[in-house]
Amino acid sequence: MIKKYLTAFSMTWGNFCTLPCPIKLWDTKCQSLMLGWLPTVGAAIGGIWAACYYLLLYVKIPFFACTFLMTFIPYFLCGFMHMDGFMDCSDAIMSRKPLEDRQRILKDSHTGAFAVISIIFIILAAFSFIIQAILSNADLINFILIAIISRSVSALAVLLSKPIQVSQYVEMQSTTKKDGIFLLLIQLIVYLAILLFFAESLLNSALVGLATALGTILFITYGKKQLGGMNGDIAGYGIVWGEVIGLFILMFKFF
Numbered sequence: 001m002i003k004k005y006l007t008a009f010s011m012t013w014g015n016f017c018t019l020p021c022p023i024k025l026w027d028t029k030c031q032s033l034m035l036g037w038l039p040t041v042g043a044a045i046g047g048i049w050a051a052c053y054y055l056l057l058y059v060k061i062p063f064f065a066c067t068f069l070m071t072f073i074p075y076f077l078c079g080f081m082h083m084d085g086f087m088d089c090s091d092a093i094m095s096r097k098p099l100e101d102r103q104r105i106l107k108d109s110h111t112g113a114f115a116v117i118s119i120i121f122i123i124l125a126a127f128s129f130i131i132q133a134i135l136s137n138a139d140l141i142n143f144i145l146i147a148i149i150s151r152s153v154s155a156l157a158v159l160l161s162k163p164i165q166v167s168q169y170v171e172m173q174s175t176t177k178k179d180g181i182f183l184l185l186i187q188l189i190v191y192l193a194i195l196l197f198f199a200e201s202l203l204n205s206a207l208v209g210l211a212t213a214l215g216t217i218l219f220i221t222y223g224k225k226q227l228g229g230m231n232g233d234i235a236g237y238g239i240v241w242g243e244v245i246g247l248f249i250l251m252f253k254f255f
Contacts (some may be wrong), residue, residue, distance in 0.1 A: 005183075008033030009040070016041045016151075018079045036183030038155040039148050043191055045077045046147030050140040057134070067134060071127045074147060074243065083119065085236020087111065090118035093226045102227055103164065122244060129247035138250050139200040142208045146250070148195075149209050150242035152188045153216040154235040156181065157224075164229035204254055211249040216242030 006023065008030040013021040016038065052073055056066040075083055092106040094114035105112070159177050192209070199205035220238035224230050 004030060005033060009037050012037035012041055016078055016081060017044060018077055019044070032159060032177045032180035033183060034180075035155040035158055036180035037187075038151040039184055039187035039191055042148035042151035043144065043187075045074060046144030048077060049074050049147060050143040053134075053138075053140050053143060063134070067127060067131050070130045070134070071123065082236035082239040085233035086122065086240040087115035087119050088233040089223050089227065089237035091115040093223065094118070099228050106227055106231075106233060122240060125244050126247055129244065129251055132251040133247060136251060136253055139205065141195050141199045142205055142246075142250050145192075145195055145205060145209045146212050146243050146246035148188070148191050149212045150216050150239045150246065152184060153213050153242065154220065154238045155184055157217070157220045157238065158230055158232070158235050159184070161224060161230035164227065164231045201253070207254060208246050208249050212242045212246030215245030 004027075007025040007027045010021055010023045010025040011027075011030060011034040013019070014024065014026075015034065049070070053070060056069060061069070088106050091108075091112040091114045092102040095102060095105055095112075097105070159181050196202055196205055196209075216238040219241035220230075220234055223234035223237045227234060
């Protein structure tokens with residue numbers, strides 16, 4: 001039992017994080033448990049993101065260099081994986097072709113014009129929102145919240161949705177899915193309780209978290225409708241959009 005969860009954790013870390021994984025294990029039967037560990041990967045990425053935010057401000061790095069690094073860090077720490085899914089989905093969805101063609105474009109390894117245009121604007125949005133978040137002295141806790149919630153909601157969507165037939169998740173068994181969902185929810189509850197307890201403003205952090213969750217859900221739902229089911233690319237599409245929407249709300253201090 002312990003080995004199964006350890007294997008799943010190793011798979012999650014190796015797939016969704018560029019930080020070195022000390023234990024390298026793999027078992028295709030643990031895919032749903034792998035998704036169940038995504039809140040912890042989000043906590044690690046968000047924790048580093050928040051720590052860098054504190055450190056960069058503490059050592060007084062030039063403002064635009066600080067903003068660039070804060071934009072770059074979360075994408076780098078996940079190996080640009082979610083950005084890749086965002087680009088694939090943007091290319092397919094914006095082609096406005098029949099469903100069969102959109103699914104073919106989704107799996108095409110070539111990069112299309114719509115993917116390039118979309119990624120330019122999403123990076124500009126993230127960069128702009130982080131500028132204003134830094135100027136408004138955003139609570140570092142909220143960076144961790146954004147990273148955890150976007151990944152948690154996306155993982156839940158994979159576990160609860162019907163996959164596209166070409167998806168790597170199509171063979172996941174319903175019994176292991178339940179284990180993955182339970183594992184994910186336990187971590188998510190623990191992390192949210194800790195982070196909201198230490199937040200500077202409970203209401204501001206709650207709004208950031210809610211916006212991130214709703215943004216992720218909205219764009220995953222849109223992606224599923226446009227592409228005929230769920231897969232890893234759509235999960236990444238939702239994460240990228242959810243994080244940008246969370247950063248947008250992070251600019252403001254409501255309370």
